[in-house]
Amino acid sequence: MATHGGPPTVTDLDVGGVDGPRFVGRRRQRVSWRSTAIAAASAVVFFGALGWIVVNAPGWDAFRESFLDPRIFWGSLPDVIKGFWTNVRLFLIAEVLILVLGLLVAVLRSLPGPVFFPVRLLATAYVDLFRALPGVLVIFMLGFGIPGLGIAGVPVEPFFWAIVTLTLLYSAYVSEVYRAGIESVHPSQDAAARSLGLSRFQSLRHVVVPQAVRRVIPPLLNDFIGLQKDTVLVSFIGVVEIFRTAQIKQAATFNFTPYLAVALVFLVVTIPLARFTDWLVARDRAKAAAGTR
Amino acid sequence: MTAAPAPALRIEGLHKSFGDLPVLRGIDLLVAEHEVVCLIGASGSGKSTLLRCVNLLEEIDAGRIFVAGEEITAPKVDVDRIRRRIGIVFQAFNLFPHMSVLENVSLAPRKVLRRSRADAEREALELLERFGLADKQGEFPDRLSGGQQQRVAIVRALAMQPDLLLLDEITSALDPELVAEVLDVIRGLAAGGMTMVIATHEMSFARDIAGRVCFLDGGRILEEGPPDRMFSAPLEERTQQFLERIIAAGRL
Numbered sequence: 441m442a443t444h445g446g447p448p449t450v451t452d453l454d455v456g457g458v459d460g461p462r463f464v465g466r467r468r469q470r471v472s473w474r475s476t477a478i479a480a481a482s483a484v485v486f487f488g489a490l491g492w493i494v495v496n497a498p499g500w501d502a503f504r505e506s507f508l509d510p511r512i513f514w515g516s517l518p519d520v521i522k523g524f525w526t527n528v529r530l531f532l533i534a535e536v537l538i539l540v541l542g543l544l545v546a547v548l549r550s551l552p553g554p555v556f557f558p559v560r561l562l563a564t565a566y567v568d569l570f571r572a573l574p575g576v577l578v579i580f581m582l583g584f585g586i587p588g589l590g591i592a593g594v595p596v597e598p599f600f601w602a603i604v605t606l607t608l609l610y611s612a613y614v615s616e617v618y619r620a621g622i623e624s625v626h627p628s629q630d631a632a633a634r635s636l637g638l639s640r641f642q643s644l645r646h647v648v649v650p651q652a653v654r655r656v657i658p659p660l661l662n663d664f665i666g667l668q669k670d671t672v673l674v675s676f677i678g679v680v681e682i683f684r685t686a687q688i689k690q691a692a693t694f695n696f697t698p699y700l701a702v703a704l705v706f707l708v709v710t711i712p713l714a715r716f717t718d719w720l721v722a723r724d725r726a727k728a729a730a731g732t733r
Numbered sequence: 734m735t736a737a738p739a740p741a742l743r744i745e746g747l748h749k750s751f752g753d754l755p756v757l758r759g760i761d762l763l764v765a766e767h768e769v770v771c772l773i774g775a776s777g778s779g780k781s782t783l784l785r786c787v788n789l790l791e792e793i794d795a796g797r798i799f800v801a802g803e804e805i806t807a808p809k810v811d812v813d814r815i816r817r818r819i820g821i822v823f824q825a826f827n828l829f830p831h832m833s834v835l836e837n838v839s840l841a842p843r844k845v846l847r848r849s850r851a852d853a854e855r856e857a858l859e860l861l862e863r864f865g866l867a868d869k870q871g872e873f874p875d876r877l878s879g880g881q882q883q884r885v886a887i888v889r890a891l892a893m894q895p896d897l898l899l900l901d902e903i904t905s906a907l908d909p910e911l912v913a914e915v916l917d918v919i920r921g922l923a924a925g926g927m928t929m930v931i932a933t934h935e936m937s938f939a940r941d942i943a944g945r946v947c948f949l950d951g952g953r954i955l956e957e958g959p960p961d962r963m964f965s966a967p968l969e970e971r972t973q974q975f976l977e978r979i980i981a982a983g984r985l
Contacts, residue, residue: 632827635788636841636893637817646840650831 509697516689516698523685524705527671530599530681534606534671535664541607542614543653547644549615550622563615570612575673579605583677602674610667617659621652658724661717665710672702739802741766741897741928742787747796749782756782758952760796764897767926771939771960774949775975780932781824783949784899787930788821801896817845820890821899824906826882828874828889834861835870838889845893853892860888864918880911887918898922900931904938916942936979940964948972 494500548556548563570578582605587596595601625648633643675684682705686698742764749757757779764770772780785791787798789805789812798806805815829837838857842848848856861867864884874882883903890898900919904912916938923929923942933939939946940960947957948969956969967973 628823628825628827629829631790632823632829634813635790635816635819635821636889637813637845638841639813642844646844647829651829654831 505695507696507700509695512689512693512695512697513701516686516693517701519685519689520682520698520701520705523680523682526599526679526681527668530602530606530671530674530679531664531668534603534610535667537603537607538610538614538667539660541611543618543649545611545615546618546622547649549619550644567612567615570608571616573609575605575609575670576676578609579673579676582608583674598674598677598679601677602671602679605674606667606671609670610663613663614660617656617663618652620659621656622648624655625651655724658717658721661713661720665713665717668710668713669706738766739799740764741768741801742930743799744783744787745797745799747783747786747798748794749779749786749791750794756952757786757793760952760954762947762954764928764930766928768944769923769927769929769931769942771943771946772930772932772949773934773936773939773946773975778949779952780949781901784821784901784930784932787897787899788819789815790821813845817893818896819899820893820895820897821901822883822886822890822903824902826874826879826886826906828882828886830874833871833873834866834877834885837874837885838892841889842892857888857892860892861885864888878911879907880914883907883911883915884918887915887922891922896928898927898929900929900933902932902934904933904935936964936976948975950975 497503545563545566548559549567551559579602583598583601586594586601622644629647629651630643633647634640638646671681672683675681675687678684680688682702686702689698690696740763742762744760744762747757747760748755760779760783762770762783772783774780782791786793787800793806796806797804800815800818803815804810805812829840832840835854835857838861839848839850839853842853842856843850846853858867858870861870864887866881866884866888869877869881869885874885877885883906887903903919904915907915912935916935919929919931919938920942931939931943943960945957946960946963947954948963948967948971949955950971956963956967956972963972964976967976
C-alpha cells in the first residue's frame with residue numbers, strides 16, 4: 441500500500457472484501473506499525489537533540505578525554521572484571537546468610553503470646569536499628585571499630601567484616617519482606633495444621649513458611665539487586681573490589697574512564713536480573729489469576 | 734475394665750465471647766461414643782464457634798470440655814496431643830495449596846505420629862483409595878473440584894485416626910451438585926461407627942444421619958432431640974420459626 445495512515449481507502453476494503461474481522465485485523469496491524477514508527481522517530485529526535493547538546497557543550501572535549509578514553513577503558517577492563525569477582529563472592533556469601541538470618545528474624549517477630557515478648561522486642565529493635573542507619577556508617581563502625589578493639593580471636597580481615605555488615609544490613613530489610621509473606625498466609629492454614637496436631641513450629645515450618653516464601657520471591661530478588669550494587673560500599677574499609685580497583689586505576693592514570701567500565705559491568709549483570717524479576721512477577725500474577733478462576 | 738465408658742465428648746457450661754459479643758452462653762452437651770450429633774441453627778448462633786472450642790482453636794472464657802473423660806480445657810494440658818485425637822473438617826477445606834493430595838494427607842502422620850514417609854504414604858493411599866481419590870494423589874488442591882477437595886480434607890482428618898470428628902458446615906462452600914458426594918462419605922463414616930459432631934444447614938441430611946439434633950439459638954442449645962421429633966414436632970417456638978424459614982427456602 442502506498443499510503444500509510446489516514447482513513448481506510450477503497451483498496452483496503454477491496455482486498456479485505458466484506459470480511460469484517462479481516463479488515464479490522466489489517467487495520468490494527470497498520471495502527472501498531474504506525475505507533476512503532478512514531479515511537480522510533482520521537483526517540484531519534486529526543487536523543488539526537490540531547491546528544492547534540494552534550495557534544496556541543498563547552499567542556500565536551502575535556503570530558504571526553506577524562507571519561508571516555510577508549511585506550512584506558514580497554515586497559516582497565518580486565519582488572520575491573522577481576523575486582524568484580526570479589527563483589528560476586530561477597531554477594532553470594534552474604535545472600536545465603538541473609539536468606540537464613542532474615543527468615544529467622546521474621547519468624548521470631550511472628551511468634552505470638554506474651555512469653556515471646558522479649559524475643560519480639562529484640563528482633564524488632566534489630567530491624568529498626570539496621571534499617572535506620574546508613575550503610576556506609578555501619579561499614580565504617582564494624583569494619584574499623586571492632587578490629588580496632590583488638591580483642592583476641594576476633595577477625596580483622598576487611599572481607600570478613602564486609603560480609604558481616606552486608607548481612608546485618610540486608611537481613612533487616614529481608615526479614616520484613618518475609619514477615620509480610622508470613623502474614624499474607626491466611627490464618628485458616630495455620631488452624632488446619634494445628635488441628636491435625638502439628639505444633640506451632642511444625643505448622644510454621646511445613647505449612648506457613650513454604651507458602652510465604654513462594655509469595656515473596658519477586659520482592660526478595662528486588663532486594664538482591666540492591667545488595668549486588670551495595671557490595672561496592674565495602675570498598676570504604678579497604679576491600680579491593682570493583683570500585684576500589686577502579687579508584688586505584690583512576691589515581692594512576694588521572695582519568696575517570698575506569699568508572700565507566702565499572703558502570704558497564706553492573707549494567708550487564710543487573711539488568712538481566714531485573715528483567716528476570718519482572719518476568720517472575722508477571723508469571724505469578726498470571727498464575728494467581730488462573731487459580732481464582 | 735471400667736463400668737461405663739466415659740462419653741466421647743462432654744461439655745459443661747461453655748461460655749465464649751469475642752470482645753463484647755457473647756457467642757456461646759452456657760452450652761451443655763453430651764455425645765456418646767459412635768453417636769452422630771447435628772448442630773442446627775441460624776448463622777451466628779454459635780455452631781462453628783462451638784466446634785472450634787472443642788478443637789481448642791478458640792480459647793474459652795468459662796466452662797469445661799472433656800474428651801473420652803479427659804478434661805482438655807484444664808490448664809497445662811498438651812494441646813497438640815489433644816488435637817491428635819480430634820479431627821476437624823472446615824467449610825473452606827483449608828487444604829495446603831503447596832502440597833499434593835498425598836502430601837496433604839500424609840503430612841500429619843509423618844510429622845506428628847512420626848511415621849516413616851513410606852508407611853504414611855502407603856496408609857494415605859489406602860485411605861484415598863477407599864474414598865475414590867487414589868487417582869488424584871499427585872494433584873494439587875487447586876486442580877480438584879470443590880467436592881473432591883472436601884473429600885481430601887476429610888481423608889486428611891481421618892489419617893490421624895481421630896476418636897472424634899467435627900464437621901463445620903462442610904458442604905456450605907460447595908456447588909449444589911457436589912454436595913451429595915461429600916455427604917455420602919459422611920454417611921459411610923457414620924455407618925462405620927465414627928463419633929461425629931456436625932454443624933450443618935442440610936436439614937434433610939441431618940434428619941437422615943443424626944442420632945440427635947441440637948438447635949442452637951443465641952449461643953445456647955435451645956432444644957435437642959431425635960431428628961424425627963425435632964423436624965416434625967419441635968417444642969420451642971424459635972425452633973418452629975427456624976424450620977419454617979428453612980422449609981420456605983426449600984432446604985428441607
